[in-house]
Amino acid sequence: MNNAHSKAVLELNVNNHPGVMSHVAGLFARRAFNVEGIVCLPVGDGRTSRIWLSVNEDVRLEQMIRQLEKLEDVLSVRRHGPAHAVFERLAEFFC
Amino acid sequence: MSSTSPETLTGAQIAVRLLERQGIRRVAGIPGGAILPFYDALSQSAQIEHVLARHEQGAGFMAQGMARVSGEVAVCIATSGPGVANLLTAIADAKLDSIPLVAITGQVAKSLIGTDAFQEVDTYGLTIPITKHNFLVGSAAELLEVIPRAFRLAASGRPGPVVVDIPKDVQNERIAVTEWPVPSGPVPTPAPERKLIDEAAAMINAAQRPMLYLGGGVVHSGAAFQAVELAEKAALPTVMTLMALGAMPVDHDLSLGMLGMHGARCTNLALEECDLLIAVGARFDDRATGKVSAFCPQAKIIHIDIDPSELDKIKTAHLGIRGDVQAVLSELLPQVEPSEDHPRADWQARIAELKSSFPMQMPGIDDPRTPYGLIRAVADCLDDDAIIATDVGQHQMWVAQSYPLRRPRQWLTSGGLGTMGFGVPTAIGAALAAPERTVVCFSGDGSLLMNIQEFATAAEEGANVKVVLMNNASLGLVFQQQNLFYGQRAFSSKFKGVPDFLKVAEGFGWQTLDLDATADPAAALKSALTTRGPTLIHASIDRHQQVLPMVAPGAANKDMIGD
């Protein structure tokens, strides 16, 4: 597999209030780390949200995850492989 | 929560009460429209004294001074818009040096947010990347949760700054308060993993040429005692970062002083040869490591830090231990073989040889009219109770190289951000927080002008601050770099006009001493440093004096310029 194009999918559980997206997006932006895909919806009673991120595999990814875990509004981070279905299933909305 | 009979209070009164309940006794700030309800409430506080800074950056650094000497969370206050904008540098500085601050900022009323209202800036957006966390408070009731949380966050784990942005209408909103939250303290860090401690001990015991590398985390964690104990038990040669100076007395037998860009030759050369580097509360900053790939090329690395994102960030450790460094060192200590059982005679001999062949050169140390000599003469007038602050530039590095720092929290310097203008307000904050101590601030003529307005605050407060101005009529460190690395094209680094700093200081109501004009500098210094109150001590320095050795930015630490 060509590493430059291999993707990872990150699943974040976060508090749902204004500004959380900025915190998450800012971490990537200020390291010039492109986020290829992003989906976010509230879960359950709406106090928390789930953010799905599609990012390129990069040597810095592990560091990014540790930085995400430090954010006060990020409750958990899981890393999935490129095979995760979330972005594939959404593909029909991006034709 | 503790119940009380219900009181109807404004958001501003609630915020002030919560600060009181957190044990805050002194804050620094500047009022303005969007924070006036808070100031009105503050005026009624019998517990909190307000230090009126002359620039919000000054207020931020005063709070830093209080936090750096005490280790406790300190508070600064600013109004919306320009007030917050002025505060940003001090907040960013606190972030990079892990200093616990809570900044309370006024914001335009909620209904005006996002309308480009008068003095509106996006405080929340601006402070995301320079804080540990930030809050835009939506209601007076939220303050009851947010303020204790801000204190807990600032103090927990790796300390840092937190911003609490409070719209004016939230400050004015009246609510009935029936219960007060318990004042918050730091959340304890999870205990380090036993297995990792065992592995670390085994690595240390097996090492032939181990070295200890202490960072600012040792000071923050209150682990200086344990660090010195570990060094002594295993006879570990020890280097410190700029932030860690004082964690081990620099004149301790095992100390090799500061490493990195302006470290002594013996210090950087020893690191070249070590086979195990034990990094404690240090983050492998480029000023310390030089070219990272060439840093400690022969060494395995044990990295101990409270912040898991520091592990493997710059240099992959062979063993990373997440934990409060004090707890980790305490657990490690009993497992480390005492040097009597494991003398490593060759390594001790090699370190001694390096120290005697390549010591820190301090030309002019006996002449108070040279940089090193002046610093030594100041030190000779003081004991270890004194607090030493600096601005940023050559003077900072000369002091870092040569001042006999001997205790943690004795040393206040802007390490990560390297902020000119840090020195004076930080020294004032320190002097107010520790009124029994003498606070000396070494400054340069460039840095001093960046926050000289705080001379007014120092005079007003009678702060026992002694500014030692090393005046080279230039931005000395820039001038040095241009001379070394830019073909001697000194550009925009020499001042053509230099103010009469003595008159300026007098104008602010400071005492002054012009060392250039004294026949007996040592005696004059003694008297200036031991008379209470703010004093400017002025000394001219030849601008061609350089801070050496120096590692060129990006070069390997072994490639030092100068002896």
Ligand SMILES: Cc1ncc(C[n+]2csc(CCOP(=O)(O)OP(=O)(O)O)c2C)c(N)n1
């Ligand atoms: C706010 C800020 N602006 C610019 C710099 C870049 N800089 C680093 S050292 C320095 C010169 C400092 O001059 P001075 O305070 O006179 O100290 P000296 O080096 O002469 O001892 C400059 C401009 C900085 N560190 N901070």
